[in-house]
Amino acid sequence: MSTPLMKQYNEIKKDYMEYILFFRLGDFYEMFFEDAEIASRVLGLTLTARNKEKGMNIPLAGIPYHSSKPYIAKLVNAGYKVAICEQTENPKDAKGIVKREVVQIVTSGTMQDVDYLDSKSNNYLACIYYSNQNYAMSYLDITTGEFKVLECDEDNLISEIYKIEPKEILLTQSLKEKFGSIIDKLDINISIVTKVNDAEKFLKDYFNIVSLDSYGIFGKKAMIDACACILDYVLAMQFNNELTIRKIEVINKSKFVEISSSTLRNLEIVKNQRDKTTYGSLLWVLDKCKSSTGSRKLKQLLQSPLLELDEINKRYDDIEYLCKEIIKREEIRNLLDNVYDIERLLGKVIFSNENGKDINALKNTIYSSFKIRDLWPEKFKNIDFNILQEIHTKIDNILLEDAPFSVREGNMIKSGVNSELDELRNIMNNGTGILLEIESREREKTGIKNLKIKYNNIFGYFIEVSKSNMNMVPETYIRKQTLSNAERYITEEIKSYEDKIINSKAKITELEYIIFKNLSSYIKEFKNVFIELSNTLAYIDILISFAITALENNYVRPNFNEEYFEIKDARHPVVEKLIGDNTFISNNVYFDDKNRFIILTGPNMSGKSTYMKQIALISIMAQIGSFVPASSANLNMVDKILTRIGASDDILSGQSTFMVEMSEVASIINSATTNSLIILDEVGRGTSTYDGLAIASSISKYIVENINAKSIFATHYHELTELENEYETIKNYRIEVEEKNGKVNFLRTIVKGGADRSYGIEVAKLAGLPKTIIRESTKLLKSFEVEKKNGQISLFDNFEYENYDKIEKLEETIDNLNEKLDKLRNVDINNMTPINALNLLMQIKEEI
Structure with a gap:
């Protein structure tokens, strides 16, 4: 017979049959039935059973909730989708079974946890849509906020997929039937989606705009459907939580060099053909970027070279400048060591996955950007440094430099930020001293010299007054207990401090968390400023990488005509x-x-x-x-x-x-x-x-x-x-x-x-083929050269040539003599003794 808990599980699971359901039970995420078996196999977990004593024997596997991230990442990287089901009410307040519901879905294309993603590559989710005789592909990286769309014909579709390397692709059922087998072989996960009703209105509502003209997709139905479809999917996976997306960027292919997937592969532009890593690729040569953002942007550049000569020449001018300004270049490069991945840090803030170290990383990046701006001010004309200064000051005033990874353990917020927090810390750290102060004050106020504040587990903190001083007790004292020789009282002040002392740690942690989240919310308001700063710093990083590569390898500036x-x-x-x-x-x-x-x-x-x-x-x-x-x-x-x-x-x-x-x-x-x-x-x-x-x-x-x-x-x-x-x-x-x-x-x-x-036989010699094969090849080549004049060449005719055996023996002799000549050429006669020279001559004579 099913328990109430399993009834709840089954009710939730039926809506998420294609997902591994992480079902929160106290401090663990539990998986049941087939989910447990998959988790056991993929994650190496021990498979146990639930309700065994009732004869139900339900397969079970679990992981601690506080260390779930690497397990989720491993499942997703193995091609599975994970649904996170949380307890949505406090068990203490629950009447019956605790309420639970799915709060997030994690797929390969919607993974937020950047600690388990390649920092130098984007984690794209893509969507292909066909409408009005046109194909469109939208793609986004929810960790950076990049959201792009392009139109392409069917012939170029696979090339575009190969270029962006999405981790997951959204397809309608009809497109899955058409392209599914090819995409499967590219090792990309496929998810089936349906058309979004009134896609244009959906996009306008989300971006809070009156027309799609500003994004360049007005009237382009395939693009609109592709963008709406991917956005709707992501919002569903994140349960309508805020996203990092700022706008839709249309890829205008007329502005970029067209490079097909086969060209990317053949030229090994971003990865080699042997093990698919960057080693031995053009990216490997050029990428000396200090920042992950710079490396990601450089990879994009290599796949889409420019057709705009003015922009190309601007980059050449910048590289020349950096090559000449050696000290300035190295100062900027050293400062880039302290520039963190703004795009993904901002993504963590927006998804509420940030910690104190992340916010301090943003602060330190702002500080470095000020220093870089001072060295190369013309590159920062579009950056609002007044706002960045305010953000830096606010973070610096609020957050401790060594704030921990966990945001639920306190020790993040500086003193002087919040008076209530300071008071709670004072109570927690100096509770005994505060009680002694109250005790001294009450003695003086009442005149009871032997008045004492004491504590026990039953009554907590209380005032004890001897029987002889009962007549001096104020009316404001509340009697709690009568002893043979004393009375025990409490006051409102003592009760208030008792509550603060006992609960100060929990209250401090909660108050610090609230202050921290308020700081994060403040930072979110300026995400556009951060993205602009990120793009500028990445561009500078790439230019310095180009300059260093040019200097190290003796490259020259091209000219166009x-x-x-x-x-x-x-x-x-x-x-x-x-x-x-x-x-x-x-x-x-x-x-x-x-x-x-x-x-x-x-x-x-x-x-x-x-x-x-x-x-x-x-x-x-x-x-x-x-x-x-x-x-x-x-x-x-x-x-x-x-x-x-x-x-x-x-x-x-x-x-x-x-x-x-x-x-x-x-x-x-x-x-x-x-x-x-x-x-x-x-x-x-x-x-x-x-x-x-x-x-x-x-x-x-x-x-x-x-x-x-x-x-x-x-x-x-x-x-x-x-x-x-x-x-x-x-x-x-x-x-x-x-x-x-x-x-x-x-x-x-x-x-x-x-x-x-063609010298094919000579190449075969260099490759080390046996001499018998080389001689036979030479024989056949001679015959082919004769037969070519008379008709079709055959490998199987018995060719007879006068004196061929003599020729073959002569060639063997020539090969033998050439070996001896090579040996003689390599002899160091200047360092050879007469005896050694005589022995060498005897050896050669015997071999001949």
């Missing part, structure tokens, strides 16, 4: 940092009206991909406002960076390597403009040789004839180099190779002209 695109001594920013020692081989690139399409040939491992990637990365760096790794860079503004690099099956859609390759190339062809930069690596190799050659040739011709974009096409199809004779704008380049003493050395230098061979 419309006539030509030229980078001299271009270097790959990541590769040169990884190899170090200034050993990276730099190269040039040049485009103009008569040089638009580069066909790049050369062996594998020779540096073709690195060369192409560095051109794209330099364009990205230049258009986020960074200096670049080169001796000079005169660039055109690039509107899109489109790449097809590498060969792999698409695990998201189940497509083969060749289908993925053709799909990506089709997307490039269909979206590229004259101002785009196209990077193609070995397109066509996923099919037969002649099919691939035909496709590669046709793609090249189409780009030249119809798009005329700046393009680099790396290929092993040497036949493509013949296109240079057909098109004025096509130019052949190759990786320089040096052949010496039977060995191949890749010089990694780009020179004019096409390569006449």
Whole structure:
């Protein structure tokens, strides 16, 4: 038979079947049934049973409520949603079962506790909506208040998702059926939502505005629905508590360089392809930010380079200034050490998750911002420092510098802030002294010399008067007890102080909490000022990061023009940092009206991909406002960076390597403009040789004839180099190779002209393939080169060549001699004794 408690649990649980229900019981959150089994497995909790003696055997697992946060975070990170059910009345006041209700829902996209989030990445919740033939995607980070929306076509939707990396996506049922399988494979949690009725009115009411014109979404139904849907969901998860959101920001894609998900991945802009961390990415090279906010903003910049030349040049000017002003730069950078994550601290305040250390962090950040402003005042023109000064003073006057993490333990508020608090502290700390003062005062007032104030557990504090002095007792004394030789009394004053002494600790804690929360409420009023300050400090942090990176790596300021695109001594920013020692081989690139399409040939491992990637990365760096790794860079503004690099099956859609390759190339062809930069690596190799050659040739011709974009096409199809004779704008380049003493050395230098061979067998040698395979490969290559003139090549014909066995033996002898020559070249004759030299000669003679 179900108990009243379990009836209450079941009644609440039925509305939250898809959630792990944290059910508050005293000092614990308890989970029952399947929730308990999941919690036991994921959290490593001991699974017990409830009502076992009644034969019910209900699975049970519990955690202390005061240490619940890491457990909630672990469940959410494992893909579960958690509903927090609290006791909503004091058990002492309850008539029957204590009232309980769900007060918060935590999902991967609505998690508030920043201690369990990556400080250098946003924690986005996204929503995709389709309306009036348009797709819109809204996304927000409730910990920072960022709320953005954009329109995009179906082809770019997955790229946008890949770019922002949301932890959770909201979809209607129909969109889940269409995109659900792809999004699942991106390891993003999906939640089903329905349309918000009168979405426009809902948004206007929430933001307290009369029109959506000010946000730029008026009349854009898909955007309005996407924004309303995500906001409605978050408010439901937070039970309509206040959010950090200030406004809706429309992403105007025409202001930013378009970078597809494949380009982000291929160029390893914000994470590498091996373990998906930032190590070895462009972000890893550029991010020397002191603040988490700076790192997050830099990541956003890298994914959306600018198309606004004036803003780019402003950043260049700032970087030049910081490079020259060494002392000032280092002073600002040191001050940034004491700049905390304003966005997320403010989020904690708004969600009432803040503690004393958080508020002091805001105070210290304000102090540092004053110092930074004094060093670089023109960057703070939009900041209201009068308000910030008031906030700093208020926090400093109220809050102790070493305020604890817990806001329910007291020891946060300074003396002199509140007279009642000071009195309570005085009573708690000096209770005995106060009672002695009362005792002395009562003796003097009554004339009873032996009057004493005493205490016991039954009556508390009381005045004891001997029988001989009964006639001197004032009428205001209240008799409490008669003894054989004395009477015991209380007074209103003693009773008042007794109450204060006994309850002073609890009252102090509660009063401090009220004062602290009033301070937090005051800070909330100025969230817009804090966000403006946060953005300014993050921008300065990024500029200093760019300046330091430029100085450390010898970067230069780019220039932009419309006539030509030229980078001299271009270097790959990541590769040169990884190899170090200034050993990276730099190269040039040049485009103009008569040089638009580069066909790049050369062996594998020779540096073709690195060369192409560095051109794209330099364009990205230049258009986020960074200096670049080169001796000079005169660039055109690039509107899109489109790449097809590498060969792999698409695990998201189940497509083969060749289908993925053709799909990506089709997307490039269909979206590229004259101002785009196209990077193609070995397109066509996923099919037969002649099919691939035909496709590669046709793609090249189409780009030249119809798009005329700046393009680099790396290929092993040497036949493509013949296109240079057909098109004025096509130019052949190759990786320089040096052949010496039977060995191949890749010089990694780009020179004019096409390569006449791929050196694949030489690469195989370097990779350490057995000599028998190398010899067989050489044999087949010779046969292919002969047969190529006569028809289709076959791997299975028995080729007979006159004296082939002699040739094979001769090649073995040559290999053997080359090994001996290498050994001789490495001998240090200056430090060799005559005996050692003679022994070496004998050894070589025997081996030959």
